[in-house]
């Protein structure tokens with residue numbers, strides 16, 4: 001070999017005796033083959049075999065297997081964002097002429113996907129009030145193929161009766177999916193409650209450090225996984241191994257972070273409710289209208305809750321937000337930093353004109369968060 005050749009041929013080294021607790025980050029576009037026969041057989045490889053970096057390397061397979069185990073699933077697909085994970089489920093389930101039902105309280109870009117992307121391509125959609133439970137039957141049309149849930153709902157935090165909805169869907173042969181980002185599979189296991197597609201934005205608690213985007217979809221059956229992977233292949237969806245390795249690291253501390261965030265969030269929510277006298281929407285508190293459903297289905301509370309403001313308080317919000325020293329003002333939650341974001345909601349029946357504050361609790365000392373909130377609510381008071 002001459003020097004230029006040596007620069008591109010990495011030497012084979014002996015890795016026997018090497019063991020690390022950290023999974024390797026394996027990057028690839030092209031995958032090469034040992035023999036001519038291997039090359040010929042490459043298209044016959046299993047879905048999770050290796051044929052092109054687009055379809056994943058062992059780094060992705062580790063995360064897929066780890067998430068599948070947490071979800072109680074047989075398969076798990078990894079997508080480049082939470083929204084991409086939602087879109088892949090919709091595209092895998094829906095053809096022109098089909099209808100999809102989404103919860104009114106779903107992450108708002110889901111309605112955007114239906115309105116701006118699917119509807120022009122012949123898929124119809126409508127939304128249902130999240131507390132409908134078995135009453136979902138009245139919203140189902142002959143062409144309904146998918147019901148999309150989120151519990152608790154984004155910002156307004158309504159719980160859905162998931163087993164009641166999935167029982168109706170199953171009886172009618174309709175698939176169901178859920179955005180389980182708030183709970184993660186540590187606090188709620190959708191597949192065990194009859195859901196077909198369990199999605200989470202790994203951007204939030206699994207990543208956990210506000211420095212990446214990723215999503216996942218877990219399923220029980222091979223045909224469902226095949227349908228997801230087909231869409232991913234057609235659209236060229238790929239998730240970089242470097243980001244996957246950050247999620248593998250984030251996962252290692254997720255249980256501890258989530259338990260802490262859930263405990264502190266519930267404490268602070270209770271204090272805001274009692275000392276500051278604000279209506280708080282936190283499923284782990286007995287004051288939440290769906291607390292009983294939460295207690296039935298969820299293992300513990302998560303770190304995100306909302307506070308409802310009056311119009312007068314909303315008018316003082318800019319000056320109150322500017323007093324914050326520990327909380328950051330921002331929306332994409334689930335990281336180590338606590339966040340506050342003002343949120344308004346649309347698409348509700350009847351329309352809901354109220355302003356909400358959404359709080360995400362991070363890893364700071366709760367005493368510092370508490371002091372920040374005392375300043376904040378003092379500035380908010382008329």
Ligand SMILES: *Cc1c(COP(=O)(O)O)cnc(C)c1O
Pocket residue numbers: 080081082083084107154179181182201202203204213214215332
């Ligand atoms: C953040 C979020 C998403 C979207 O995730 P991205 O990775 O930001 O696309 C979806 N659903 C919920 C409930 C979220 O909070």
